[in-house]
Amino acid sequence: MATKPAELTPGTSRSVVLVENLTRTQIVMYAGASGDFTPLHTDEPFARHAGYPSVFAHGMLTMAMTGTALTDWFGVENLKEFGARFLNQVWPGDTLTATLEVTSVEPSATSDGQIVELKITTTNQDDIAVLSATARVVSTS
């Protein structure tokens, strides 16, 4: 559920651990739920054959987990835009942390809330960025 701070200003930020020691099973759960069974994500012999050390997570799984940090903060019903670039692959065993930072807060033209823009970086345990994202939400606090 959404937990909103009393006041948001540019620079307000939070960091959230999204997953610790990502398992192959979770990657396969995501394949099942999303319908994307691409064997680079689900089939270790195939991934090795294709030149990769193991299967790796769908970029959309990383984006979805990053989205949880966003909707836990602002509420899913308040999300207006969410975009991401996939920078590096995410591997079984990775621990991911999302850092969300408010970049602007403007009064909304159409409601009594505020339009909040954020930049988000998701990094792995080696502090390598795996995903960069932006989001736009309405905050009614």
Place this chain on the structure above:
Amino acid sequence: MKPRSFPVERGHILTFARAIGDHNPLFTDAETAKQAGFDDVLAPPTFVQGAAHFDDAYPGRPKPGEPWMGSGREASGSPPNADAGTELHAEQYFEYHRPLHAGETLTVESRPGRSWEKQSARAGTLSFSETIHDYLDDSGQPVITVREVGVRTERPVEQ
């Protein structure tokens, strides 16, 4: 992605929420969602990816009677080509026109966007192409607009 139509179902949302490790009861418990003023459980922000299940031609799923690229007796169902590049997902953008909830049936209209190339030290020439998907409700109003950017690498990405 071009499903005939995309029924947004509670069970599918539950499965998706579990897969992404999200325990928000708005996604999994209809009573919580109704008490919060919604018709049914809400869909997580990236849930419409699951529309792939309703696309008969979706290439990322094995189909009975058709060859599959994944392993069986051999490591790959595709002819060996170790130098081949990889089709990867580069960018993804969602625009939300309103919350999406279980019980709705969406239709999808897809169109190609831009395409461009870039050089990369780790994977050779990168060919990017964009596709835009409009997810519409039963009155034809947009619920979510998706822009996805795919990239084909010249060779596997160096680690």
